[in-house]
Amino acid sequence: MSMLTGLAAMRERQSEIDEAVAGFGTFVPKLFLKDGESAKVRFITDFETAVVSGDFHSMPQVSKTGRRWWKMFACTKDSGACEHCDAGNSPGFRFGMWLWVHYVLHTQQKDDGWEAVVVGQTTLFKEEVDGPMLFSQGWRVSCTLTAYFDKRGTLSDRDYDVSRKGKSQNTTYTFDPDDPSVFNEDIPELPPIWGAMLDEVMMDGTSQAAFKTTVAAKKEEVAAAPVKAAAGIQDVNALLAQLSSLDTFFDEEEED
Numbered sequence: 001m002s003m004l005t006g007l008a009a010m011r012e013r014q015s016e017i018d019e020a021v022a023g024f025g026t027f028v029p030k031l032f033l034k035d036g037e038s039a040k041v042r043f044i045t046d047f048e049t050a051v052v053s054g055d056f057h058s059m060p061q062v063s064k065t066g067r068r069w070w071k072m073f074a075c076t077k078d079s080g081a082c083e084h085c086d087a088g089n090s091p092g093f094r095f096g097m098w099l100w101v102h103y104v105l106h107t108q109q110k111d112d113g114w115e116a117v118v119v120g121q122t123t124l125f126k127e128e129v130d131g132p133m134l135f136s137q138g139w140r141v142s143c144t145l146t147a148y149f150d151k152r153g154t155l156s157d158r159d160y161d162v163s164r165k166g167k168s169q170n171t172t173y174t175f176d177p178d179d180p181s182v183f184n185e186d187i188p189e190l191p192p193i194w195g196a197m198l199d200e201v202m203m204d205g206t207s208q209a210a211f212k213t214t215v216a217a218k219k220e221e222v223a224a225a226p227v228k229a230a231a232g233i234q235d236v237n238a239l240l241a242q243l244s245s246l247d248t249f250f251d252e253e254e255e256d
């Protein structure tokens, strides 16, 4: 294998590997708001008949790159043993549903890609989404939405501004309703909410575990192939060959 020098070359190699697996599948997008963030949404899961809920364990995870996140596991105590209950973790109620997210207003910019908008005294950064995202929350938010549903008989007849204030135990979500409006977006076929909550399915409904295995195998395959730098060296050789033929040409001219 050819030797690469410098971080830039290594990054290029990493992106080459990532490109090889791009388009293999799409993870289920989830709406996570941070303190001070909001989103313009439409509830697209029928709240009366199709919302999904149960008892879950949220377990902290750390990815290979150091990113921290929470993974949900269904509590299995009602059908016998539950390893997470046995380990001392308390399960909590969660529900899940699909939202159509028009846009998200973030508190922090990402890669200069989001439009800066001033809301009140605050500058926020607008991410245009225009697509479905999973929304999963606990008991308090379910009570708030149930109250809206009881008042109107539906959650889906208008858009809402969902905003989050506060952190961890002091978090409050508010749902600010717009006037009723017609919803015209084409909703694609969506994977099962339960599987999406548990990170078991991809957006097309296929298994997330199978996807990860396929991607890992493809990355190994690309990583084992000769690096692009080797092709670069061949180009240099070709250039040297051209230069030497030019030398011959000039030599011939001089002889004239």
Ligand SMILES: [Zn+2]
Pocket: 057, 074, 075, 076, 077, 082, 083, 084, 085, 086, 091
């Ligand atoms: Zn449990």
